[in-house]
Amino acid sequence: MDMRAVNSLNYEEFIDLFGNVVEKCPQIAATVWSKRPFMTTVDLETSIFELIDSQPQSGKKGILRCIPDLAGRELQKGTLTAESMQEQSQAGLTSLSPEERVNLQHLNSLYKLKFGFPFVICARLNDKSKIAQELAARIQNQPEQELHNAIEEVKKICHLRLQNIHFASTVRPSNQ
Amino acid sequence: MDMRAVNSLNYEEFIDLFGNVVEKCPQIAATVWSKRPFMTTVDLETSIFELIDSQPQSGKKGILRCIPDLAGRELQKGTLTAESMQEQSQAGLTSLSPEERVNLQHLNSLYKLKFGFPFVICARLNDKSKIAQELAARIQNQPEQELHNAIEEVKKICHLRLQNIHFASTVRPSNQ
Numbered sequence: 001m002d003m004r005a006v007n008s009l010n011y012e013e014f015i016d017l018f019g020n021v022v023e024k025c026p027q028i029a030a031t032v033w034s035k036r037p038f039m040t041t042v043d044l045e046t047s048i049f050e051l052i053d054s055q056p057q058s059g060k061k062g063i064l065r066c067i068p069d070l071a072g073r074e075l076q077k078g079t080l081t082a083e084s085m086q087e088q089s090q091a092g093l094t095s096l097s098p099e100e101r102v103n104l105q106h107l108n109s110l111y112k113l114k115f116g117f118p119f120v121i122c123a124r125l126n127d128k129s130k131i132a133q134e135l136a137a138r139i140q141n142q143p144e145q146e147l148h149n150a151i152e153e154v155k156k157i158c159h160l161r162l163q164n165i166h167f168a169s170t171v172r173p174s175n176q
Numbered sequence: 177m178d179m180r181a182v183n184s185l186n187y188e189e190f191i192d193l194f195g196n197v198v199e200k201c202p203q204i205a206a207t208v209w210s211k212r213p214f215m216t217t218v219d220l221e222t223s224i225f226e227l228i229d230s231q232p233q234s235g236k237k238g239i240l241r242c243i244p245d246l247a248g249r250e251l252q253k254g255t256l257t258a259e260s261m262q263e264q265s266q267a268g269l270t271s272l273s274p275e276e277r278v279n280l281q282h283l284n285s286l287y288k289l290k291f292g293f294p295f296v297i298c299a300r301l302n303d304k305s306k307i308a309q310e311l312a313a314r315i316q317n318q319p320e321q322e323l324h325n326a327i328e329e330v331k332k333i334c335h336l337r338l339q340n341i342h343f344a345s346t347v348r349p350s351n352q
């Protein structure tokens with residue numbers, strides 16, 4: 001990523017490009033724009049992670065609650081964001097057997113009842129059987145530990161989405 | 177609004193209903209869900225306003241940057257949220273003459289260059305000529321005063337969106 005080009009983006013272009021690196025939280029990219037200039041992609045990522053870490057517990061839970069269930073209603077309805085669709089598909093969650101889907105949805109419901117936020121895991125670093133195992137294990141955790149785990153997964157997802165943009169983007173300086 | 181029904185919504189249902197009372201910031205409703213139970217609609221509104229007020233300056237600017245320009249690119253592209261489309265339409269912004277549109281877009285661009293966030297005004301409490309007057313006046317303000325003004329307008333918009341939900345909704349208790 002050409003950071004000079006990134007740093008010259010106006011806030012609308014910046015949100016167009018980075019608005020979904022944290023799922024459905026464009027407010028995060030919109031806030032981080034104030035931190036320009038960024039020296040490197042890592043510098044941008046660090047600013048995003050610092051903003052996430054600076055949230056109180058309720059704010060962290062708010063970020064998590066914007067994330068769709070794995071193999072959940074948004075996948076069924078076809079309303080996932082492009083990024084989520086790609087990630088869930090790569091992990092094999094779009095081709096579950098009926099039994100696998102029912103099992104995952106049942107565990108997801110129990111998890112949400114216990115913690116008040118969805119089970120979040122970086123799907124691209126796992127596959128469907130590993131995801132089911134992790135869900136069954138993490139549901140046993142204490143709420144504070146699990147909030148920490150889930151936020152760390154948000155960061156892994158964010159890191160990979162930034163990498164995707166890094167390699168795919170043809171960011172050009174703004175003329176505005 | 178039947179607050180018992182609202183308080184029984186799970187977080188997904190709550191975000192479905194209130195996720196856009198602050199434009200494109202579902203994270204706000206998702207965070208405020210932690211504050212249940214709400215006694216009244218005013219109580220819910222107060223929780224949202226307290227969350228907005230608790231943000232640092234950069235966070236407030238982040239909220240503002242998620243709001244589309246009045247008579248701007250999202251209106252042209254047809255990508256406004258339903259709420260924004262209705263509000264801009266009611267204020268007469270969908271039926272501007274070419275000269276009015278060019279004038280508003282020019283002032284919007286100058287405003288964004290000066291402040292780093294868009295001109296925000298509660299369109300439903302104004303009409304197109306009042307909006308143009310206010311934009312021409314507010315662009316003269318100091319940045320700190322204008323950040324305050326814009327956030328107060330976000331709250332007016334939020335208040336009216338909550339009122340709309342209050343009168344339109346048939347919230348039913350969740351079975352989940």
